[in-house]
Amino acid sequence: xxxxxxxxxxxxxxxxxxxLLVHRSSIANDVTEFALQILRDQLNRHVxxxxxxxxxxxxxxxxxxxKQTEKLMQTQFMDNQVSKKYLAIVRGHTPDxxxxxxxxxxxxxxxxxxxTHYKTLARTELDVPLGNHPTSRYxxxxxxxxxxxxxxxxxxxxxxxxxxxGDRTHGCNKxxxxxxxRWAMETMLxxxxxxxxxxxxxxxxxxxxxxxxxxxLRVLNFMGMDVD
Numbered sequence: 657x658x659x660x661x662x663x664x665x666x667x668x669x670x671x672x673x674x675x676l677l678v679h680r681s682s683i684a685n686d687v688t689e690f691a692l693q694i695l696r697d698q699l700n701r702h703v704x705x706x707x708x709x710x711x712x713x714x715x716x717x718x719x720x721x722x723k724q725t726e727k728l729m730q731t732q733f734m735d736n737q738v739s740k741k742y743l744a745i746v747r748g749h750t751p752d753x754x755x756x757x758x759x760x761x762x763x764x765x766x767x768x769x770x771x772t773h774y775k776t777l778a779r780t781e782l783d784v785p786l787g788n789h790p791t792s793r794y795x796x797x798x799x800x801x802x803x804x805x806x807x808x809x810x811x812x813x814x815x816x817x818x819x820x821x822g823d824r825t826h827g828c829n830k831x832x833x834x835x836x837x838r839w840a841m842e843t844m845l846x847x848x849x850x851x852x853x854x855x856x857x858x859x860x861x862x863x864x865x866x867x868x869x870x871x872x873l874r875v876l877n878f879m880g881m882d883v884d
Contacts, residue, residue: 674843739852
């Protein structure tokens with residue numbers, strides 16, 4: 657059963673577990689369960705993804721309950737009318753806050769503007785040597801992407817040399833290996849914590865929040881960091 661965190665006559669949102677695909681994909685032919693399929697069976701009705709989350713990202717995932725609402729919500733996402741908030745644990749000590757204005761390239765080579773604002777919520781330093789460093793430093797950040805490019809947060813934090821822990825594609829292999837071997841952790845520490853938008857049918861302002869999941873909380877605990 658999926659954790660439903662919002663539902664009305666037109667929309668439904670879940671707190672997607674890390675590691676669950678949104679829908680069937682050619683890049684994961686071995687996978688038999690998807691958020692779309694599970695939620696459809698749970699509600700006993702068709703559901704339509706209003707946006708996407710990476711497989712390893714957890715948190716707020718929004719579905720529409722009919723095609724008209726799906727189209728209206730997808731337009732809001734494409735027009736950057738939806739406010740998105742994420743939490744991530746990254747390598748190193750990040751500045752108190754920063755704007756990342758760095759264009760990202762599409763698969764066809766076209767550059768797209770991409771903008772992310774983030775602020776640092778907590779920092780920690782563990783007595784764990786890695787490479788030439790006698791300790792290991794990490795930061796908990798709250799990120800607000802102003803655009804919706806593919807893998808935007810993963811690419812942006814990699815660009816500023818503070819990659820997200822557990823990101824195999826854009827992250828730090830040494831850190832990912834450390835977390836797997838020392839703490840048996842393979843989750844990507846990126847969580848979609850909040851969506852805010854104007855309801856496409858009723859016009860009411862909607863705010864949907866998703867609590868952190870067990871593995872993310874476990875890492876925060878052994879790092880000695882808290883989320884207010």
